[in-house]
Amino acid sequence: MRPHLHHTHADRAPVELESAFTVDSSRVTFGAGSLGEVGDRVASHLPDPDRAQGGRVALFTDARLRATEWYDDTLTSLRRRNLEVVVFDEVLVEPTDVSVEAAVAFARETCADAFVSLGGGSVMDTAKLANLLATHPGDLLDYVNAPLGGGRPVPGALKPHVACPTTSGTGSEVTGIAIFDLLSAHAKTGVSSARLRPTEAVVDPRTTASLPAAVVASSGLDVLCHAIESLTARPFTSRAASSPATARPASQGANPWSDLGARQAIELIGRYLRRAVADAHDDEARTQLMWAATLAGIAFGNAGVHVPHAMAYAVAGRLHDIGGDYRPVGYPQGAPLVPHGFAVAVSAPAAFRALAATAPFRHLEAARLLGGDTAGVAPGEAGDVLAETMAGLMHDVGAPNGIGGVGYTLADVPDLVKGAAPQRRLLDNAPSQVHEAELDAIFRDALRCW
Ligand SMILES: NC(=O)c1ccc[n+]([C@@H]2O[C@H](COP(=O)([O-])OP(=O)(O)OC[C@H]3O[C@@H](n4cnc5c(N)ncnc54)[C@H](O)[C@@H]3O)[C@@H](O)[C@H]2O)c1
Numbered sequence: 001m002r003p004h005l006h007h008t009h010a011d012r013a014p015v016e017l018e019s020a021f022t023v024d025s026s027r028v029t030f031g032a033g034s035l036g037e038v039g040d041r042v043a044s045h046l047p048d049p050d051r052a053q054g055g056r057v058a059l060f061t062d063a064r065l066r067a068t069e070w071y072d073d074t075l076t077s078l079r080r081r082n083l084e085v086v087v088f089d090e091v092l093v094e095p096t097d098v099s100v101e102a103a104v105a106f107a108r109e110t111c112a113d114a115f116v117s118l119g120g121g122s123v124m125d126t127a128k129l130a131n132l133l134a135t136h137p138g139d140l141l142d143y144v145n146a147p148l149g150g151g152r153p154v155p156g157a158l159k160p161h162v163a164c165p166t167t168s169g170t171g172s173e174v175t176g177i178a179i180f181d182l183l184s185a186h187a188k189t190g191v192s193s194a195r196l197r198p199t200e201a202v203v204d205p206r207t208t209a210s211l212p213a214a215v216v217a218s219s220g221l222d223v224l225c226h227a228i229e230s231l232t233a234r235p236f237t238s239r240a241a242s243s244p245a246t247a248r249p250a251s252q253g254a255n256p257w258s259d260l261g262a263r264q265a266i267e268l269i270g271r272y273l274r275r276a277v278a279d280a281h282d283d284e285a286r287t288q289l290m291w292a293a294t295l296a297g298i299a300f301g302n303a304g305v306h307v308p309h310a311m312a313y314a315v316a317g318r319l320h321d322i323g324g325d326y327r328p329v330g331y332p333q334g335a336p337l338v339p340h341g342f343a344v345a346v347s348a349p350a351a352f353r354a355l356a357a358t359a360p361f362r363h364l365e366a367a368r369l370l371g372g373d374t375a376g377v378a379p380g381e382a383g384d385v386l387a388e389t390m391a392g393l394m395h396d397v398g399a400p401n402g403i404g405g406v407g408y409t410l411a412d413v414p415d416l417v418k419g420a421a422p423q424r425r426l427l428d429n430a431p432s433q434v435h436e437a438e439l440d441a442i443f444r445d446a447l448r449c450w
């Protein structure tokens with residue numbers, strides 16, 4: 001393919017546009033019982049996999065998961081390989097800089113040869129950051145994305161990390177992203193680097209049998225947004241070419257590879273999310289959702305998400321400022337919180353409605369894959385149809401009704417805009433230009449979804 005040249009202004013030098021894309025993922029093992037492989041998989045990444053005392057493994061989990069049979073399975077598998085296992089089970093649901101610092105201190109003290117994470121995005125992201133700061137010098141904020149942090153590149157490889165997701169789910173097991181709440185800034189932020197991507201993902205869909213309905217609903221809507229945002233992101237060919245070419249960002253825009261996973265994930269969510277939320281014993285539905293989560297993770301890990309995720313950082317991060325008291329059943333009740341999936345979903349229908357004009361056929365396709373009736377719908381109505389189809393699903397799975405459903409009012413919109421506007425890495429991946437005026441209009445439209 002020859003590079004395209006794009007003239008932004010008659011008086012400016014032409015910008016060379018991207019002509020290739022790169023596909024990255026962790027090695028993925030998917031299937032019932034695969035947690036039994038964790039020990040062998042960890043050992044295979046250690047310098048001498050066959051020695052009698054196989055090395056020290058830091059196992060990250062949270063208090064709830066530690067009491068499950070999934071934890072027992074993982075521990076048994078590691079011990080079978082004579083690995084010394086040191087456990088950190090104090091991961092905070094929706095981690096903060098303070099909870100991550102505790103994990104980092106543990107990891108630095110432990111001097112582990114490898115990391116294993118068993119849990120949802122909160123656990124996997126915490127393990128990624130602990131691995132980073134136990135392997136390389138520096139403080140958490142040095143590596144956090146600018147402008148909140150120093151944006152320091154991760155200097156080299158991390159220790160082997162086998163990530164075992166137990167929610168369906170963030171896709172964190174296949175991405176180089178780790179997110180946390182920076183308490184002093186009242187905002188979510190994170191570290192993003194290909195080096196943070198786990199070495200292997202072991203995805204055992206049996207784990208989802210113990211998930212509370214609200215966690216299935218919230219994490220399933222997160223999957224849906226990963227998939228729709230990947231499908232509707234600006235095309236990779238519209239981005240300025242990277243220099244050097246190999247420095248392509250993970251948020252490279254929609255490409256033929258991410259489209260594959262995104263399309264399949266949207267269809268699976270449309271077919272199975274209601275069933276998986278309604279019945280914890282519906283193994284077929286819960287397994288298919290886990291697969292959708294992995295697929296959508298691979299998709300957005302190679303395309304990037306955009307506006308709904310940028311807005312979610314403000315929706316989740318500013319709850320304390322408004323004295324919000326949203327505490328969904330099924331999540332720890334200690335403190336109010338908007339779980340990540342709900343935080344993204346509440347603004348998503350409004351965002352898709354606003355953005356569809358630039359890529360109407362992709363928005364219409366997403367609506368159809370999700371189960372919406374798109375027969376005879378004109379391209380100009382694509383955004384409305386996708387917004388209504390998604391809002392119907394949110395209603396049926398017990399999601400909050402827009403940002404109003406978690407406690408925000410019209411008076412909070414300017415503050416929410418201020419929280420989302422600095423997320424340029426995400427906003428610049430949208431199909432059209434999104435700045436404060438557009439965010440203001442979308443937040444107003446997102447006060448309720450139905
Ligand atoms: N790194 C990424 O690429 C990425 C992508 C999306 C979201 N995130 C982040 O991930 C976090 C959210 O993660 P999540 O949605 O996976 O949920 P979570 O890890 O916060 O877990 C939610 C709740 O479900 C419980 N739980 C998890 N698995 C269970 C199981 N199998 N059985 C019973 N209970 C179980 C947990 O103990 C917790 O109480 C947020 O901090 C979000 O910002 C990261």
Ligand SMILES: [Zn+2]
Binds near residue numbers: 170
């Ligand atoms: Zn997400």
